[in-house]
Amino acid sequence: xxxxxxxxxxxxxxxxxxxxxxxxxxxxxxxxxxxxxxxxxxxxxxxxxxxxxxxxxxxxxxxxxxxxxxxxxxxxxxxxxxxxxxxxxxxxxxxxxxxxxxxxxxxxxxxxxxxxxxxxxxxxxxxxxxxxxxxxxxxxxxxxxxxxxxxxxxxxxxxxxxxxxxxxxxxxxxxxxxxxxxxxxxxxxxxxxxxxxxxxxxxxxxxxxxxxxxxxxxxxxxxxxxxxxxxxxxxxxxxxxxxxxxxxxxxxxxxxxxxxxxxxxxxxxxxxxxxxxxxxxxxxxxxxxxxxxxxxxxxxxxxxxxxxxxxxxxxxxxxxxxxxxxxxxxxxxxxxxxxxxxxxxxxxxxxxxxxxxxxxxxxxxxxxxxxxxxxxxxxxxx
Numbered sequence: 001x002x003x004x005x006x007x008x009x010x011x012x013x014x015x016x017x018x019x020x021x022x023x024x025x026x027x028x029x030x031x032x033x034x035x036x037x038x039x040x041x042x043x044x045x046x047x048x049x050x051x052x053x054x055x056x057x058x059x060x061x062x063x064x065x066x067x068x069x070x071x072x073x074x075x076x077x078x079x080x081x082x083x084x085x086x087x088x089x090x091x092x093x094x095x096x097x098x099x100x101x102x103x104x105x106x107x108x109x110x111x112x113x114x115x116x117x118x119x120x121x122x123x124x125x126x127x128x129x130x131x132x133x134x135x136x137x138x139x140x141x142x143x144x145x146x147x148x149x150x151x152x153x154x155x156x157x158x159x160x161x162x163x164x165x166x167x168x169x170x171x172x173x174x175x176x177x178x179x180x181x182x183x184x185x186x187x188x189x190x191x192x193x194x195x196x197x198x199x200x201x202x203x204x205x206x207x208x209x210x211x212x213x214x215x216x217x218x219x220x221x222x223x224x225x226x227x228x229x230x231x232x233x234x235x236x237x238x239x240x241x242x243x244x245x246x247x248x249x250x251x252x253x254x255x256x257x258x259x260x261x262x263x264x265x266x267x268x269x270x271x272x273x274x275x276x277x278x279x280x281x282x283x284x285x286x287x288x289x290x291x292x293x294x295x296x297x298x299x300x301x302x303x304x305x306x307x308x309x310x311x312x313x314x315x316x317x318x319x320x321x322x323x324x325x326x327x328x329x330x331x332x333x334x335x336x337x338x339x340x341x342x343x344x345x346x347x348x349x350x351x352x353x354x355x356x357x358x359x360x361x362x363x364x365x366x367x368x369x370x371x372x373x374x375x376x377x378x379x380x381x382x
Contacts, residue, residue, distance in 0.1 A: 053120040056101070063087060067094055068103055068113075070134050072121040075164060077110035085141035086134065135165045146181075153191060156182040163198060172206040176217045183224060187231075195228035203244070212252050219248035219257045226264050230271070238268045259288035259297060266304060275312035282308055295334050302327035303343065310350065321347055 057065065070086025071078055083090040095111050098104040103121075104111045113121060125131050142158035142165075150156060159182045166175035179198060186195050202221050209215045226241030242264040249257030266281035282305035289297035306323035309316035328343035 053117055054124075057103075057121070057124065060098075060101075060103075064094060064098060068098055068121055069125045069128070069130060070137065071104075071111070072113055072118065072125055073131075073134050073138055073165070073168070074113075075161070077107055077112045079110055082141065083111075085137055132169060135169050139165045150182055150185045153189075153194075156185060156194075160194075160198065163202075167201060167205060170205075172202060172209075173214050173217055175202055176206075176221055179221075179224075187224075187227065190231070192228040192231045195224065196232070199225035199228065203241075212254075215248055215252050216254050216257060219245040219254065219261070222248070223257075223260055223264055226261075226268075230264065230268055233271075235268045235271045239265060242268065255288055255292050256294075259285050259292070259294070259301075262288065263297075263301060263304070266301075266308065270304070270308045270311065273311075275308050278308040279305065279312065295330055296336065299327045299330035299334075299336070299339065302330070303339065303346075306346070317350055321350060 057068075060068065067083060067087045067090055071083055074082060080090065080092055080095065083095055087094070095104060095106075099106050099111065102114055103117055105114055125134060139162045142161045145158040147155050150159075159178055163175050163178045166172070166178060179202070183195070185191075199221055203218070203225055206214075206218050206221070209218050222241045222245040226238040226245070229235070229238040229241060242261045245257060245261035246265065248254070249261055262281045263285040266278045266285055269275075269281060270278035282301055286298065286301035286305060289301050302323045306320040306327070309323070310320045324343045324347050328340050328347075331337070331340035331343065
């Protein structure tokens with residue numbers, strides 16, 4: 001209160017610092033920050049936040065200004081190497097100076113932007129017209145951290161950060177192509193929430209694809225999002241995503257996209273127990289995959305169509321057996337042994353069920369005949 005001399009804005013800044021940093025009291029570093037800040041603005045109640053921080057920022061050497069502006073785009077804590085991506089010869093001492101002046105906070109060997117100056121620094125970056133160039137340097141930095149083979153979620157981190165910065169630039173095709181490089185790992189390892197987060201952001205932001213290539217990639221982004229929702233059991237959300245892709249695919253005549261989204265819709269409606277719609281979409285999927293000569297897709301559509309038919313009615317069992325046999329022949333021909341075996345398993349399971357039901361009908365027939373004979377005997381001997 002004494003330092004602020006009753007200046008409501010400065011007191012509000014101090015209160016915000018306590019709130020945003022989770023501190024219960026001002027430490028030495030923060031106290032020094034506010035001492036310098038308040039010293040310049042005693043008796044100026046009309047002072048604004050931007051004006052206060054602008055003056056403090058202006059006291060920095062140009063080199064430290066460039067460094068501070070550059071590191072402001074990082075979402076997470078950064079090290080000396082992250083600083084050097086912005087200013088090539090940046091050193092720990094430079095980060096130390098910015099920390100002493102309360103522009104940065106240190107966490108071991110890492111730094112973050114002070115929460116009170118973050119907005120002001122990023123605004124200054126935009127006013128200087130340097131935002132795009134800094135985001136590109138950040139992408140280059142993270143691309144240099146990408147390992148050859150992705151085997152953990154940590155390996156995905158630099159790609160996900162590059163994706164973020166491409167989105168900030170509004171370069172959504174590049175963002176989608178970056179996600180392609182880690183999608184298989186995320187999907188196969190069950191990181192569905194991460195997929196929902198990044199593909200949800202991409203599909204919501206990518207409102208005006210520039211050409212057919214961008215439209216096609218946006219469509220597949222919708223299906224990737226739909227696949228994640230499907231894996232999470234959120235089938236209605238998945239249907240919304242697949243429908244978005246289907247509309248895009250029909251709009252640009254993308255047969256592969258039409259097939260992929262139809263297949264997704266078939267699976268989602270099957271999971272909801274809406275078998276008639278599921279069968280219709282699986283048939284569309286089958287027709288398209290056959291038409292474009294995609295043998296694996298044809299086998300997959302036959303396999304899933306058979307499942308839907310069996311779920312719909314017992315009367316479809318013979319038809320399902322025939323479809324699984326067709327799918328098995330395709331899988332065997334193209335060397336996909338796992339799915340050929342799955343076809344065998346489904347056919348054997350269905351045949352065992354048919355044999356059990358046939359035996360049950362035979363037993364029920366005998367029991368029924370015996371009951372009829374007993375009833376007849378009882379009626380004649382009364």
